[in-house]
Amino acid sequence: MDTQSYKTVSLNSATADKQWVVIDAMDLPLGRLASRVALVLRGKNKPGFTPNVDCGDNVIVVNAEKVVLKGKKMTNRVYTRYTGYPGGQRFTTPREILNSTHPERLVEKAVRGMLPKTRLGEKIFHNLHVYAGPEHPHQAQNPKQIKLNEI
Secondary structure, three states: OOOOOOOOOOOOOOOOOOOEEEEEOOOOEHHHHHHHHHHHHHOOOOOOOOOOOOOOOEEEEEOHHHOEOOOOHHHHOOEEEEOOOOOOEEEEOHHHHHHOOOOOHHHHHHHHOOOOOOHHHHHHHOOEEEOOOOOOOOHHHOOEEOOHHHO
């Protein structure tokens, strides 16, 4: 045989098969959920993964307010941000975020930290849709339900 019987597949935005998936976050550990969601967003679970192309799926996370943090992480973990003004350093804990008006931001923050810090990573992050409750407005896309262990 004088030729190779296999070829490396390199996807582009036109050939990427993007689908919609739903993940239920009820009683799931935050870190495990975020790492699996980041994996699906990047497309690393697909055989034709190409690192420089957005070839991952669109992910819908429901029940984000019911995510679990074990041990004392709910109160001892501290998120720091800076307003840009002198003395403008602000601190929040996961409990404060979950008790706020936007509890889905805790999952968004965890997933964003696991994506690349590039223009492509920012574009991939826009494929994530997180909702605090069990309902989501993406029924028209016919998303398929997947479990965390199936990924």
